[in-house]
Amino acid sequence: MLLRPTTPDDLAWVLALEADPEAAAFIVRWSEDEHRSAIAADDQAHIIIEQHGQITGFALLAGLLDRNQAIELRRIVVSPVGHGLGRAALSLLIDHAFNELAGHRLWLDVKVANERARLAYQRAGFVREGVLRDALLTNGSFESLIVMSMLRQERPA
Numbered sequence: 208m209l210l211r212p213t214t215p216d217d218l219a220w221v222l223a224l225e226a227d228p229e230a231a232a233f234i235v236r237w238s239e240d241e242h243r244s245a246i247a248a249d250d251q252a253h254i255i256i257e258q259h260g261q262i263t264g265f266a267l268l269a270g271l272l273d274r275n276q277a278i279e280l281r282r283i284v285v286s287p288v289g290h291g292l293g294r295a296a297l298s299l300l301i302d303h304a305f306n307e308l309a310g311h312r313l314w315l316d317v318k319v320a321n322e323r324a325r326l327a328y329q330r331a332g333f334v335r336e337g338v339l340r341d342a343l344l345t346n347g348s349f350e351s352l353i354v355m356s357m358l359r360q361e362r363p364a
């Protein structure tokens with residue numbers, strides 16, 4: 208598996224990954240323009256996850272210029288789910304955030320209902336910090352978000 212920067216040519220894949228029913232309920236889907244802006248932004252990394260030359264997912268890191276060195280794992284989507292791709296991709300993303308981007312804190316939020324992602328993050332070494340109650344309004348319903356993080360000194364060896 209490898210990570211590489213997303214290009215505009217990849218965006219059809221990215222939009223299809225976001226539309227997949229396995230992902231759509233758990234993320235805030237973006238328009239193509241929003242993804243283009245993220246690709247162009249200095250403080251974000253829009254990343255394609257590839258295995259055997261095939262796109263198997265994408266991820267978004269934000270806060271690359273944050274003065275507190277706090278990098279947000281804003282999104283990760285892999286396909287197919289439940290076959291170890293997430294575990295492998297998270298390991299590469301953690302390595303990238305701490306070693307290449309010099310992060311001190313890597314953090315994320317995840318919907319309470321997204322048990323698979325919560326467990327995947329926990330397995331990867333993220334620590335639960337707390338709950339942002341009713342932080343997200345989706346189709347007229349409020350959802351709570353769990354905040355998780357990993358500090359530089361906690362990254363897996």
Ligand SMILES: CC(C)(COP(=O)(O)OP(=O)(O)OC[C@H]1O[C@@H](n2cnc3c(N)ncnc32)[C@H](O)[C@@H]1OP(=O)(O)O)[C@@H](O)C(=O)NCCC(=O)NCCS
Binds near residue numbers: 230287295324326
């Ligand atoms: C979250 C996501 C990246 C995890 O990747 P994945 O490839 O599905 O997960 P893996 O197969 O690598 O499994 C990693 C861990 O997740 C947990 N997990 C996997 N499938 C699970 C399931 N069906 N139910 C509960 N936990 C599950 C397990 O703890 C597993 O660790 P283990 O195999 O050592 O027990 C992936 O499921 C995904 O893209 N989901 C849709 C989008 C999404 O929810 N993104 C996160 C938004 S915050």
